[in-house]
Amino acid sequence: xxxxxxPAIESAIRSIGPLSEGDLAxxxxxxxxxxxxxxxxxxxxxxxxxYIAIRQPNPTPISQKSxxxxxxxxxxxxxxxxxxxxxxxxQMVLNFLNQGAAIxxxxxxxxxxxxxxxxxxxxxxxxxxxxxxxxxxxxxxxxAKETAMTSLQAIQSIEIGIELATxxxxxxxxxxxxxxxxxxxxxxxxxxxxxxxxxxxxxLAGRGAGVDDAGLLRKIQVLETALQKxxxxxxxxxxxxxxxxxxxxxxxxxxxxxxxxQRTPCIVDGLISAAGAVxxxxxxxKVKEYLIASHRSQEPAHxxxxxxxxxxxxxDLGMRLGEGSGAALAMNLLHASVNVYFEMAxxxxxxxxxxxxxxxx
Numbered sequence: 001x002x003x004x005x006x007p008a009i010e011s012a013i014r015s016i017g018p019l020s021e022g023d024l025a026x027x028x029x030x031x032x033x034x035x036x037x038x039x040x041x042x043x044x045x046x047x048x049x050x051y052i053a054i055r056q057p058n059p060t061p062i063s064q065k066s067x068x069x070x071x072x073x074x075x076x077x078x079x080x081x082x083x084x085x086x087x088x089x090x091q092m093v094l095n096f097l098n099q100g101a102a103i104x105x106x107x108x109x110x111x112x113x114x115x116x117x118x119x120x121x122x123x124x125x126x127x128x129x130x131x132x133x134x135x136x137x138x139x140x141x142x143x144a145k146e147t148a149m150t151s152l153q154a155i156q157s158i159e160i161g162i163e164l165a166t167x168x169x170x171x172x173x174x175x176x177x178x179x180x181x182x183x184x185x186x187x188x189x190x191x192x193x194x195x196x197x198x199x200x201x202x203x204l205a206g207r208g209a210g211v212d213d214a215g216l217l218r219k220i221q222v223l224e225t226a227l228q229k230x231x232x233x234x235x236x237x238x239x240x241x242x243x244x245x246x247x248x249x250x251x252x253x254x255x256x257x258x259x260x261x262q263r264t265p266c267i268v269d270g271l272i273s274a275a276g277a278v279x280x281x282x283x284x285x286k287v288k289e290y291l292i293a294s295h296r297s298q299e300p301a302h303x304x305x306x307x308x309x310x311x312x313x314x315x316d317l318g319m320r321l322g323e324g325s326g327a328a329l330a331m332n333l334l335h336a337s338v339n340v341y342f343e344m345a346x347x348x349x350x351x352x353x354x355x356x357x358x359x360x361x
Contacts, residue, residue, distance in 0.1 A: 013284045027341070034346055051341075065113070066115055073121055074148075089123075106328035114324075119251045120136050121138070136156055151238065154238055168259075177328065178267070179327060182248050187208070194223065248272070252277070277309065288309045
């Protein structure tokens with residue numbers, strides 16, 4: 001376990017314990033008693049079992065769930081790594097708040113709340129209804145020329161995530177998910193994955209929001225420059241975040257830690273959300289027991305997360321949007337699995353012979 005001199009971060013890390021094998025086994029016994037052949041619902045049963053074990057000592061049916069979108073800008077956009085200008089971050093934040101984005105549609109479909117957090121957008125929103133203002137700075141610095149943030153800003157970003165996860169759990173959320181918005185954040189997330197996975201940018205860099213061949217080459221060159229300049233160790237998560245990360249990546253790191261500390265499952269979305277997750281895992285490996293991998297992104301760097309965490313994605317739909325879109329779909333599967341656990345009849349209750357259970361093929 002890696003500790004950092006921040007009381008909030010250390011407290012969250014110390015609060016994360018391993019899941020109980022006994023709780024998992026008890027949940028499995030309940031699943032096996034339901035009117036179906038054992039294991040016949042496949043990964044839905046694994047999801048239900050995980051939820052029940054995480055939510056001990058008093059797991060209950062799901063009545064409240066939220067998707068948090070962390071928004072921030074990135075100084076590395078100055079290097080021409082994105083197909084879109086930085087102002088699109090601001091525009092999309094307003095689109096989220098006006099209920100017009102893909103994540104809003106998906107969240108409405110599954111009955112989840114969307115919470116939008118400004119941790120570093122290069123714009124002064126003032127007082128905007130529905131927006132949580134936690135701005136650290138108006139975007140990170142250009143990682144190709146200097147560290148993306150200071151060490152204090154890296155700590156602050158994680159503390160913000162912990163605070164918001166703690167508050168979300170106190171407000172009754174039983175499932176959380178992390179999404180993001182930030183032009184240039186695919187570059188930052190790829191840099192994080194290169195550092196963690198000891199991979200080269202040529203292996204991991206993808207097209208993000210749609211850069212052309214020339215843009216992809218620029219991105220690779222910028223990543224090579226930044227990683228050579230800062231040379232963050234694969235075992236130093238705070239230095240990785242400080243050198244090449246983003247404010248929203250740090251906030252999601254804290255969000256995962258905070259959710260785990262409150263015994264609440266948190267769903268990881270695509271590449272950028274996963275960059276926050278790998279930093280959280282490096283800070284406290286047990287946090288991965290509380291994470292659910294929603295989907296496999298088209299971005300090659302996403303694979304580092306799966307390798308480090310050992311988690312398997314629930315979906316592989318060729319998605320690369322971000323926003324928490326894949327997490328929303330996975331949240332629906334998790335909710336369905338928990339409903340099965342609590343609402344299906346047992347063999348005894350339905351007065352059905354359990355020979356079906358014993359002799360299933």
